[in-house]
Structure formats: C-alpha cells, structure tokens
Amino acid sequence: xxFNAQRxxxxxxxxxxxxxxxxxxxxxxxxxQMRKHDVSAVFIANENQEIIGIWTESDCRKIDFTATAYSxxxxxEFMSQPVLHISKCAPLSDVAAVYHQHHIxxxxxxxxxxxxxxxxxxxxxxxxxxxxxxxxxxxxxxxYDRNVPVLPATxxxxxxxRYMHERQVNAVLVFxxxxxxxxxxxxxxxxxxxxxxxxxxxxxxxxxxxxxTVTKETSLYRAYQQLTDNHIRHLVVVNSDEKICGMLxxxxxxxxxxxAYMTELEMALTQRNQALKASQKSLxxxxxxxxxxxxxVMITDCHGTIFQVNPAFTTLTGYTAHEVVGQxxxxxxxxxxxxxxxxxMWASLRREHMWQGEIWNKKKTGEVYLEWLTIIEIKEPxxxxxxxxxxxxxxxxxxxxxxxxxxxxxxxxxxxxxxxxFSDRLDMALSMAHRDKSKLAVMFxxxxxxxxxxxxxxxxxxxxxxxxxxxxxxxxxHEGDTLARLGGDEFTLLLTNVKDEEQLTTFANVxxxxxxxxxxxxxxxxxxxxxxxxAVYPTDAxxxxxxxxxxxxxxxxxxxxxxxxxxxxxxxxxxxxLERLALETHFKKALRTDAFELFYQPKININSNQIAGxxxxxxxxxxxxxxxxxAQFIPIAESLGLIVELDLWVINxxxxxxxxxxxxxxxxxxxxxxxxxxxxxxxxxxxxIKNVLxxxxxxxxxxxxxITESSFICSLSEAKSVLEELNELGIKIALxxxxxxxxxxxxxxxxxxNTLKIDASFxxxxxxxxxxxxxxxxxxxxxxxxxxxxxxxxxxxEKQLHFLKQLQCPVIQGYFFSEPLTAxxxxxxxxxxxxxxx
Numbered sequence: 039x040x041f042n043a044q045r046x047x048x049x050x051x052x053x054x055x056x057x058x059x060x061x062x063x064x065x066x067x068x069x070x071q072m073r074k075h076d077v078s079a080v081f082i083a084n085e086n087q088e089i090i091g092i093w094t095e096s097d098c099r100k101i102d103f104t105a106t107a108y109s110x111x112x113x114x115e116f117m118s119q120p121v122l123h124i125s126k127c128a129p130l131s132d133v134a135a136v137y138h139q140h141h142i143x144x145x146x147x148x149x150x151x152x153x154x155x156x157x158x159x160x161x162x163x164x165x166x167x168x169x170x171x172x173x174x175x176x177x178x179x180x181x182y183d184r185n186v187p188v189l190p191a192t193x194x195x196x197x198x199x200r201y202m203h204e205r206q207v208n209a210v211l212v213f214x215x216x217x218x219x220x221x222x223x224x225x226x227x228x229x230x231x232x233x234x235x236x237x238x239x240x241x242x243x244x245x246x247x248x249x250x251t252v253t254k255e256t257s258l259y260r261a262y263q264q265l266t267d268n269h270i271r272h273l274v275v276v277n278s279d280e281k282i283c284g285m286l287x288x289x290x291x292x293x294x295x296x297x298a299y300m301t302e303l304e305m306a307l308t309q310r311n312q313a314l315k316a317s318q319k320s321l322x323x324x325x326x327x328x329x330x331x332x333x334x335v336m337i338t339d340c341h342g343t344i345f346q347v348n349p350a351f352t353t354l355t356g357y358t359a360h361e362v363v364g365q366x367x368x369x370x371x372x373x374x375x376x377x378x379x380x381x382x383m384w385a386s387l388r389r390e391h392m393w394q395g396e397i398w399n400k401k402k403t404g405e406v407y408l409e410w411l412t413i414i415e416i417k418e419p420x421x422x423x424x425x426x427x428x429x430x431x432x433x434x435x436x437x438x439x440x441x442x443x444x445x446x447x448x449x450x451x452x453x454x455x456x457x458x459x460f461s462d463r464l465d466m467a468l469s470m471a472h473r474d475k476s477k478l479a480v481m482f483x484x485x486x487x488x489x490x491x492x493x494x495x496x497x498x499x500x501x502x503x504x505x506x507x508x509x510x511x512x513x514x515x516h517e518g519d520t521l522a523r524l525g526g527d528e529f530t531l532l533l534t535n536v537k538d539e540e541q542l543t544t545f546a547n548v549x550x551x552x553x554x555x556x557x558x559x560x561x562x563x564x565x566x567x568x569x570x571x572x573a574v575y576p577t578d579a580x581x582x583x584x585x586x587x588x589x590x591x592x593x594x595x596x597x598x599x600x601x602x603x604x605x606x607x608x609x610x611x612x613x614x615x616l617e618r619l620a621l622e623t624h625f626k627k628a629l630r631t632d633a634f635e636l637f638y639q640p641k642i643n644i645n646s647n648q649i650a651g652x653x654x655x656x657x658x659x660x661x662x663x664x665x666x667x668x669a670q671f672i673p674i675a676e677s678l679g680l681i682v683e684l685d686l687w688v689i690n691x692x693x694x695x696x697x698x699x700x701x702x703x704x705x706x707x708x709x710x711x712x713x714x715x716x717x718x719x720x721x722x723x724x725x726x727i728k729n730v731l732x733x734x735x736x737x738x739x740x741x742x743x744x745i746t747e748s749s750f751i752c753s754l755s756e757a758k759s760v761l762e763e764l765n766e767l768g769i770k771i772a773l774x775x776x777x778x779x780x781x782x783x784x785x786x787x788x789x790x791x792n793t794l795k796i797d798a799s800f801x802x803x804x805x806x807x808x809x810x811x812x813x814x815x816x817x818x819x820x821x822x823x824x825x826x827x828x829x830x831x832x833x834x835x836e837k838q839l840h841f842l843k844q845l846q847c848p849v850i851q852g853y854f855f856s857e858p859l860t861a862x863x864x865x866x867x868x869x870x871x872x873x874x875x876x
Contacts, residue, residue, distance in 0.1 A: 048133060049126040051166045052147045052156040058083045061090070065101065065116060066109035068093055069233035078226075079144045079157070082117045089146060089154055091117030098228035099203035103196035109235045123148050126155060130163055137163075143289075160292050172298060173259035173291070178252055181294045182275045182286040188213055191221070191242035195231055198223055198241045208287060209272045212245050220282065221245025224272055249274040254283060262291055333430045340423040342366045354409075354431055356402030367427065372406045374398040383413075387425075391415040396432070407433050449523040451501055452508035460522035464532055464582045471534070471575055479542055479574045481531035482589035483511070483549070486567045486601040488527035491559075493719055499559050503566065510552045514545070530586070536574060539606055546570050546604035567602035569593050578607045618674075624660050625674050629683060634658050636691045637858035638709070640867060641829060641851040644839070649868050650829075650849045651742065653710040654692040655858045656684070672714070681714045682721035688712070689730050693741065695861055697734040704868055710742040710772060715749040718756065724763045731767075738768030744795065746775050747785070758789055765790040772829070777817060786824055794821045798832020798852070805841040818845045 057080045059068050068080055072095070082091040093113055100116060101108055123146040124133055136145060137160055147156040187207060189198060191214035198210060202225070209224040227244045252261050252273045261273055271288040328335050334351040338344050344362050352358050355370060362369060375398065387393040393413045400406050409429045416424040447459040455463070464480065471478045485507065492500040504527065511529060515521045520532040536542060549570060556563035571592025579585040592607040599605070628634060635657050643650040658666045675681040692709050699706050717723050731738055743764060749757055761771055772793040773786075777800060785791075796817050803810045814830075821828040830842050833852030842850060859867055 046130050046166055047126070048124060048128050048130065048147055048158055051130065051162050052126060052158040053162065054156045056081065056146075056154055056157055058087075058089065059113060060084075061112065061114045063113050064110050065113055065232050066235050068113045069098075069109075069229050072229060073233050078159070081121065081146065081154070081157070082113060089121055091119040092121050092144060092146075093117045094144065095225040095229050096208060098225055098232060099199055099208075101199060101228070101232065103194075103199050103231070109232050121146050123152075123154075124158070125150075130166070133158060133163055143292075161288070172295070173262055174257050176258040176294060177254065178256045178258060178261050178275055178286055179254035181258060181290045182254070182284045183290060184284040186211055186274075186282065186285045188220075189241065191215070191240055191245070193241050195228070195241055195244065198244075199228055202228075208289065209285060211249075211274070211282075211285070212241055214242055214245075219247050220249055220274075221247035222249060222272060222274065226271070251276045251280075252286060253278070258291055258294065261286055262288075265291075331428075333428050336362075336367065336427040336429075338367065338425045338427070340425075342425075354401075354429070355399075361402075370399040372398040372400040374406065387413055387415060397429075399429075407431050408436060452505055452523050454508055454512070454529075455520055455522040457522065457524045460520060460524070460530055460532065461582060463520050464585070467532060467534055468575060468580075468582060468585075472580075476534075477536040477574055477576070479531075479533045479536045479572050480585045480589045481533065481542075481546070481549075481570055481572045482586070482593040483529040483531065483568050483570050484593055484597070485527035486569055486597070488566065491564065491566070495559060495564075503557055503559055503564070506557050507553065507566075507568075511549060514548055514552055530589070539574070542572050542574070542606065543604065546572065550602065550604065569596035569601050570604040571596055571607065572604070573607040621663065621666070621670065622674055622678060624663055624666075625658075625671050626678070626680070628658060628660065629675075629680060629687070632687075633660070634684075634687065635860070636688065636695065637860060638695075638864040639851060639858040640856050640864065640871070641710075641849050642855050642871075643849050644843055645848055649706055649871060651707040651710060652864060652868075653744070653851065654688060654695075654712075656688055657858070676714065676716055679720075681716050685714055685717050685721070685723075686726055689727060690733075693730045693734045693736055696736045696740050698861075699865070700736065700740070702865070704865060706868055708740050708742045708770060710744050712744045712774065713749070715746060718749050718760055723760055724767075727764065727769065728767065739770065742770035742772055742793070744772045744774040747773070754785070754788065761790050772827075777813060783820070786820075786826070791826065793827035793829060795829045795831055796847075801830055801832045801838055801842075801852070804838055811841070814842075815845055818842075818847050822846075 055075065055077070057071055057075050057077050059071060059080055059082055061082055061084055063071075063082075072078070072080055079092055079094040081089045082093060084090050091114065093116060097116055097118065105111075122136060122140060122142065124136060126147050126149055133145060137143065143160045145158050146154055147158050149155045187201065187205060187210045189201065189210055189212050191212045193212070198212075202208065202210060209222055212221050212223060213219075214221065221242065223241055223244050223246075227246075231244065250264065250268055250270060250273050252264060252275055254275055254277060264273060265271060265288055273286045274282055275284045275286050277283050328348050331348060332350055334354045335346075335348040336344055336351055337346040344365055344367065347357075347359050347362060351362075357369070383393050383395075392415065393411075395411060397409055397411045398406055399409055408431070410432045411427060411429040414426045414428070416426055418424060447456060448454065449456045467478050470476075485503075488500065488503075491503055504523070508521070508523065508529070511521055511531075515531070516533075518534050522530045522532075524530055533542070533545070550568065553566065553568055556565045558564075571589050571594070573579055573585045573588035573592060575585060578588045588607040592605045595605045596603040637655045637657050638652040639655060640652050641650045642648075656668060658668075658671055660666050672681070672684075675684045689711055692711050696709050713723065727741070727743075731741070745761075765771060770792045771790055772795055773791050774795045775797045776794045778797045786794075794817065796814060800810050800814050800817075804814055805811050818828060827849070828847055829849040829851055830847050831851040833839055833842065833850045833854045835854065839850060839854055856867055
C-alpha cells in the first residue's frame with residue numbers, strides 16, 4: 039500500500055467551510071447550525087473572534103436529556119478545548135500523526151499568520167490517499183465491532199444517550215418487540231433531538247429502519263462505497279443466514295486505514311533513521327570498501343604526487359604503499375606509450391573530469407601488463423583537486439575475449455566455422471558470384487544413423503566421431519571453400535568456382551568415399567555413412583536462405599532413397615518436401631483428434647481350422663489427403679518423435695477391443711500388436727502395457743507383441759530385459775519379418791520369443807521360386823527344432839497354402855482367408871467362420 043501523504047498538502051484537502059458560533063449560543067442553536075451546514079463539528083469563538091473550543095456530534099452523548107431546558111444550556115459548558123490546529127502547508131502525514139496521538143477526528147487549519155482558514159477531518163484525509171486498492175484487499179470481517187449493544191425500543195432518549203456515553207459508542211441498536219424489527223440510533227440522531235428541542239418518550243421514534251446491512255465477506259471498499267452512497271455512517275454486519283453479527287462504522291474503516299497509514303509512516307521514519315545511520319558510517323565504509331576492493335586504487339594530489347593506495351594496488355603492481363607514496367604514477371610507466379598519448383589523456387581528463395581506457399603499465403618485477411584504467415577528478419570542499427585512479431589487470435580478460443570471439447564464429451567441438459561464420463562467408467561469396475556472373479554451390483551433409491551411435495555408445499563417443507568426420511572432410515576441401523558444422527551431425531560445404539553438375543557429383547563421391555573407412559571408437563571399428571544434397575547458385579536459388587533450404591531438401595531426398603548417397607536439388611523435390619510437411623501437419627492433427635482406426639486380420643490354424651488370433655493393423659483415412667498407408671505415416675511418426683504416442687494409442691484401442699470380445703464370448707485367442715523398435719529406447723513399454731491391462735481388466739495372455747529384429751540390434755541387453763518383463767506378465771512375443779533383417783540365430787535362444795512370423799516377401803514367390811521355397815522350408819524347420827510357434831503371412835493363393843501345409847506350417851495369415859477388417863466386420867467373420875479342414 040502506498041500513500042500520497044508526503045506529497046499532498048493540507049490546503050489541497052481541507053474544507054474552507056469553517057462554521058463558528060459565539061460563546062453565548064445555546065446547544066440547540068449550535069445543533070441547528072450543524073444541521074443547516076451538514077457538518078459534524080462547529081468551532082466556538084470569543085468576543086474577539088478567537089476560536090477557543092470545538093463541539094462535535096459525539097459531544098451530544100454527554101448531554102443529560104432529563105434536565106430541564108437542557109438544549110438552552112450555553113455551548114461553552116460542553117465544548118472541548120484547547121483546539122488543536124495545523125498549518126495549511128503541512129503534509130497530510132502530519133495530520134495523521136496528530137490524529138493518532140490525540141485520538142481526535144477534527145483539526146483547525148491556520149494560514150501562514152496563524153489565522154483560521156478551514157477545517158480538516160480524518161474523513162478528508164482518507165478520501166485523498168488512493169486507498170481503493172488497499173480496501174479491496176481488506177474484508178469487513180477484519181474490522182467490524184462484534185459487541186453491538188441492543189436496547190429495547192421502549193427506552194427513553196436519555197437512557198440511550200447515557201448508555202452511549204458510558205460505553206463510548208457512537209451508535210446502538212434498538213429492538214421493537216411488537217414490530218419484530220431492529221433499528222439503529224446514532225450520535226447524529228441525538229444531534230437532531232437537540233436541534234428540535236423535542237423529547238420523545240421512547241427512543242424508537244428516532245430509530246432508522248430497516249437496517250442497511252453488509253456481509254462479513256464484503257470488502258471494506260464495497261462497504262465504504264455503501265456508506266458513502268447512502269450518506270450514513272453505520273452498517274449492520276450479518277452472516278450468510280442474515281443473522282446480526284455486529285456493526286461496521288465509518289470510524290472503524292477510518293481506524294483500519296489509520297493503523298495501516300501509521301504503520302507505513304513508522305516504517306518510513308525507520309527507513310529515514312537507518313539512512314541517517316548509514317550516512318554516518320559512509321566515510322568508514324568507503325575506506326573499508328577501497329581497502330577491500332579487488333581493483334587497485336591510487337589517489338594523488340593536483341601535482342600528481344601519490345599519497346594513498348589500497349592493498350589491491352600492492353597485489354597488482356608489487357609496490358607497497360611506503361614505496362610509492364610521495365612518488366608520481368610514472369613509476370608504473372611501461373614505455374609503450376609516447377608523450378602524445380599522455381597529453382591526450384590529460385587533456386580529456388581536464389575537459390571531461392574523467393578518463394577511461396586501456397593502458398600498458400609495468401609491475402615492480404618488470405612484467406608489462408594491460409590494465410583498464412579509470413581516472414576521476416575530485417574537487418574537495420576547499421577547492422583542492424585530487425585524482426583517483428582505479429585500475430584492474432585485464433590481460434586474462436583480453437585472452438578470454440579472443441576465445442569468446444572464436445566461440446562466436448567457430449564450432450567448439452570441431453573448430454570448424456559455425457552457422458554464423460558460414461552465413462557470413464556465403465553472403466560474401468554470393469555477392470562475388472553475382473558480380474563475376476559465376477556459379478557456386480552449397481552442400482548439406484547429414485550423418486546416417488548418428489543417433490544410434492549416441493544412444494548405444496554415449497555422447498562422448500559421438501563427439502569423438504564428429505571430430506574424426508570433420509578431419510576427414512577437411513582434407514577434401516579446396517582453398518577458398520568453407521566446411522562448417524551447423525550443429526548435431528549436420529555439416530555444410532560452400533564450394534566456389536563451380537563449373538558444372540558433373541564436378542559436384544565427382545566431389546560428392548570423393549566425400550562419400552572419404553567416410554567409407556571405419557572409424558576407431560573405443561577400440562571398435564565403427565562404420566558410418568552420410569547423405570548429401572546440393573543446391574547451385576543461380577540455378578536453384580539466388581539467396582543464402584533458399585540455397586541452404588534447397589540443399590537440405592536434396593539431402594533428405596538422399597535419405598529417402600536409402601542414404602549414403604548424393605542428390606542435386608530439383609524443383610520437384612520442393613513439392614515433395616511440401617507434401618511431406620503437409621503430411622506431418624495432418625498426422626499431428628490426426629493423433630490429436632483420434633482420427634486413426636484399427637483393422638484386424640484373422641490368423642487361421644489350418645490344422646484345427648480355427649481362428650488362431652488376429653493382428654491389429656492401424657489405418658488412417660485423412661479427410662483432406664484420403665487414405666494414407668502406414669508405410670507413409672509410420673516413418674513420419676518416428677521422425678517427429680511421436681511413434682511411442684502412436685504405439686500407446688494402438689495398445690489402448692486393441693486392449694479395449696479385447697475386453698469387448700471377451701464380454702461377447704467371441705473365440706479369438708489373442709490380438710497381436712506391432713511395436714516400434716524406437717519404443718524400446720524412448721518409452722517405458724512394460725509400464726504402459728501394465729497400465730492398459732489394468733485399465734481394461736483383461737488377461738495378459740490375450741495380447742501378443744510383434745517386434746522386428748531392429749528392436750534389439752542396437753542393444754541386446756536392454757531389449758532382453760524389456761521382453762523378459764513382458765514375458766513374465768504373460769504377454770506373448772512374436773518376431774515379425776523374420777529373415778529380412780540382420781538375422782542372427784543366437785537371438786532366438788537368448789530372447790524370450792514365442793513365435794516366428796515368415797515375412798510375406800518370401801511367401802510371394804513360393805512354390806515356383808526355388809530359393810525362396812528353400813528359405814521358407816529352413817525357417818519352418820528352425821522354428822520346429824526350437825519349439826517356436828510359426829505364422830506365415832501374406833498368403834494369397836491356394837498353391838501357397840498347400841505348399842505351407844506340406845511343410846506343416848500351422849498358422850496362416852493373408853488375403854486368401856481375409857483382408858484386414860474393421861472391428862465389426864472381424865467380429866462377424868469370427869462368428870461365421872466354419873470352413874472344412876483343408
């Protein structure tokens with residue numbers, strides 16, 4: 039809370055309406071004057087018009103209303119004195135202090151000649167303090183009077199006045215039993231009685247009703263507005279049941295504000311005292327600070343004679359105080375500056391009264407060092423000039439600045455130019471190419487599968503690889519060209535004096551060859567390839583932004599077509615890049631809006647001719663793009679880092695369907711769910727499946743997880759741990775696309791795999807193609823010898839089915855029996871399936 043009392047003066051707030059009466063005036067006449075002018079106080083003046091007293095509404099409580107002709111008594115007998123006054127030039131803070139000290143509500147205001155010129159009340163003060171914010175944060179419940187006197191309506195006015203005087207209250211409630219009503223009588227009502235000279239037999243005739251009420255939860259600001267709007271000074275406080283709890287008066291609000299005001303005033307005075315104490319210590323502290331400063335300080339007189347130095351001076355120069363006091367600063371001269379330098383320094387010092395800059399000086403040992411020096415001219419009260427020199431050794435800082443400049447333009451890891459320096463050189467090269475009408479090219483290089491190196495061998499090893507790659511690429515760069523690292527595993531090349539595309543292709547092949555040889559990492563030979571794209575000025579773009587963008591697009595085309603390749607930018611690539619961007623945007627929206635659907639393809643046990651389970655297959659029908667193949671959107675999910683979220687969506691929907699089929703008593707055995715290899719390193723697969731099983735309350739043996747060999751090719755131990763936890767839950771594990779990857783038969787004995795799935799690419803050409811037929815026969819024999827389950831997928835023709843049956847492959851999946859079906863269609867298929875044994 040901030041008050042304006044220090045800035046506002048009494049004259050800006052006071053009321054210039056000063057109501058006075060002479061000493062002969064009666065109480066009744068004074069009361070009439072107060073009612074006429076709508077004031078709460080009058081001042082009493084003597085024969086010389088000197089104010090000698092004050093009479094307020096609260097003084098009405100002192101009157102004995104039973105006395106004969108009480109209202110005819112002279113006011114001089116009831117006035118309060120002496121009258122406290124304040125200058126109209128005084129700040130409001132002084133007014134509040136007087137109120138607080140003397141427990142009064144009115145002050146006489148006097149001018150510069152001590153003549154009365156107005157009156158100021160506490161209400162005038164608080165209305166000018168900008169207290170709305172403060173009152174909004176205060177509740178009625180914090181300020182009202184809970185001890186409310188209630189008198190019977192039959193009591194006389196004298197009883198009410200006597201009660202108010204004895205209890206020092208400015209209002210009472212009166213209860214009318216016959217009307218079952220509560221009313222209120224205030225000091226102002228007593229004033230009205232005095233003014234009218236009429237004594238009612240019961241006090242009820244003076245009471246105001248019905249009551250103006252306010253709840254305890256109302257803010258004081260709202261209550262203050264209610265009092266002001268209704269021109270009253272009291273509100274009855276009620277609870278939520280409209281039961282009377284107490285009374286809130288304007289004086290309560292004023293007291294609340296006064297306490298807050300005085301608290302802040304006391305704080306301000308405390309701060310002033312603290313400031314005075316601080317100033318008393320300033321000289322002592324200044325000396326201590328100078329002595330404790332890490333900067334050297336040297337003070338000389340107007341003739342340049344040193345008379346004081348601090349300990350840091352000795353630390354930095356090697357000279358002690360007694361060695362330099364009485365000497366001149368030339369004792370530190372390094373000899374590296376000529377006289378013109380010093381003349382210019384002193385001329386600037388006399389003109390600006392300060393000089394700042396770098397200067398070479400010499401230590402006691404003879405070592406020359408660079409310092410940052412500030413010389414300040416100080417004029418003492420007796421007009422004597424002093425000079426204070428403050429300096430620090432910046433030799434190391436200068437070395438650091440050179441390093442910072444290096445970091446600003448060079449990659450800290452490889453020491454190659456960074457993005458900023460590359461952009462500067464590219465802009466300069468473009469200007470020269472435009473002037474000379476020559477060509478230049480930008481190449482974008484991105485290491486293939488670099489993330490796997492980081493994830494499996496650690497980021498430190500990844501950094502070593504990046505440095506070795508940079509060294510190899512640097513050997514291929516010609517003079518005048520620039521190799522830069524933009525970040526991560528991305529490198530760029532600026533090639534000037536480009537003649538034709540054949541030159542670029544040849545150079546790109548050199549780069550690809552340079553990286554073919556294995557890299558030595560932690561004692562292991564690790565091979566890595568790179569994808570390269572290039573864009574040519576002015577054919578593909580005429581500015582740096584689009585050249586880099588098009589080279590990047592061409593690089594991604596190399597990745598799409600198998601990696602370890604080079605492609606020049608073609609305009610059609612930009613279209614393809616935009617299509618990919620659109621696909622990414624729609625994919626994010628589809629995942630957010632639940633736009634995917636699960637289809638189910640049955641698996642048939644050809645021995646029992648029964649459903650041996652179904653495989654859940656995700657499908658996406660985009661409203662804008664039409665049907666999108668999983669082969670298109672699953673790589674998108676992986677590149678966007680959303681594949682785990684997509685997996686979790688499939689797991690949840692599949693388990694929901696399992697619960698439904700169990701409830702409908704549908705004989706389906708289990709549902710197979712494909713899991714991305716990235717889920718093993720990017721998510722907690724076991725916890726996710728546990729949670730879904732618990733959510734849908736289904737047995738674990740109704741779920742089969744299908745994985746590919748890429749799930750464990752990078753980290754066998756990590757994959758083994760995850761698969762073993764799933765196996766312990768009762769989840770079945772199937773190895774999908776068996777034989778198409780980097781198959782190592784040892785995996786089959788080390789991992790808890792239950793089923794092998796023969797990839798459809800082998801099934802497509804059986805039995806005609808001898809090689810594929812032999813591979814299928816070998817896989818079936820291998821599975822039988824290891825007691826593993828077996829599924830042949832992609833079966834579409836009867837001859838394929840008969841061949842597999844001859845080899846005793848038990849489970850078949852493919853279009854021969856059924857295409858992938860919606861959940862509803864699959865339910866009907868399972869119910870109706872009743873083929874004879876084949």
